[in-house]
Amino acid sequence: MEGKSALFRTFAGLNSIPIVLDTTDPDEIVETIIRLRPSFGAVNLEDISAPRCFEIERRLIEALDCPVMHDDQHGTAIVVLAALKGAARHLDRDVAGLRVVISGAGAAGVACAKILRAAGVADIVVLDSKGIIAADRPDLNEFKTDLATWSNPRNLHGGAAEALDGADVFVGVSAGTVAESAVATMADDAVIFAMSNPDPEIHPDVAAEHAAIIATGRSDFPNQINNVLAFPGVFAGALDAGARRITEGMKLAAAEAILAVVGDDLAADYIVPSALDPRVAPAVAQAVADAARTEGVIA
Structure with a gap:
């Protein structure tokens, strides 16, 4: 501090x-x-x-x-939105039409989901340590229950593999790891924000095999997402x-x-x-x- x-x-x-x-x-x-x-x-x-x-x-x-x-x-969420708008503009995409997966349902993950929703993103899927947050999961606290009422519009179930299949954007704020096999199923011209620091959810060198734009929380790679x-x-x-x-x-x-x-x-x-x-x-x-x-x- x-x-x-x-x-x-x-x-x-x-x-x-x-x-x-x-x-x-x-x-x-x-x-x-x-x-x-x-x-x-x-x-x-x-x-x-x-x-x-x-x-x-x-x-x-x-x-x-x-x-x-x-x-x-909110510091994290603001910079994530700025970065996503920049990525979408570079790729000539509409932010509102992107399918976004957020790994992490803690402070940063929930705030990112909320600000992306406020910016017009309609398809947001959030993962916690147990998988996709869905309305019928019985183990959700009150904050995740609220999140489930407006996220995951296609009612997906499962884990990262199911969430990332066909997704346009991955936002990692979880300190976890994501298998390359799951990332490989993302849509063409994918965007990966692997922000866990010092170890991104997927290493940028690996992410580059599957994504058009990559950002991290680290200063030694391009596109540092820093509060x-x-x-x-x-x-x-x-x-x-x-x-x-x-x-x-x-x-x-x-x-x-x-x-x-x-x-x-x-x-x-x-x-x-x-x-x-x-x-x-x-x-x-x-x-x-x-x-x-x-x-x-x-x-």
Whole structure:
């Protein structure tokens, strides 16, 4: 978290303080942050596992009159959407028509599914450690049950092999591995975002045998999907506008701004800017502030 504080300062000119809580109890976390609120203009939640992270974020958004965002969820989701829009544009595809498979139903996976849905993607299949999330699975918690009501429109069952058959996009946020035989059944001109770090779900060299565009969470391969492209600018824009909260529209605007920085340089190995590109945070901040004003969430 000290590193993220440095990134906030470097890219967005924001001062932040890493506060570590010696508890995993949602009630204690929420109460502590509410009591600390008068000292801070915004709250960036970090390293809270699912499903507790969903409840904690929801309760804090309801309780506080300032921007709150769990970066592990929404920072990842924003950059994934920007990257997918870049990939689709390069391949001359419509994002809404893509079949997307997300491996991982934790904080990042659920947030990615939600933002892709908000961006118009209709066919999203999510995998957890037990396989495809489907409405008739009896072992789902309340958050996965909700996910099952609007994902998996073809009612698929099974595991990665069944999910990836004919899929256009793979988004890996699971720390698991995916067999090459399953990846080989994806559609032509497939897109693979193998984001587990340091070991991608499928190694880029292997993925290149089956995909047109590949992204990872690593800096030593092209197309690094890194949250630093999102969170400094999102918070700077929200604070500049005096926003009371961070909305879905503000997140979508952030994704568009990230992609806009790429501009005419868009290529298979350049669908998102470098994580260190100094143009990104100001562009994201402006887009987020404009969206906040448009949506009327300013104080």
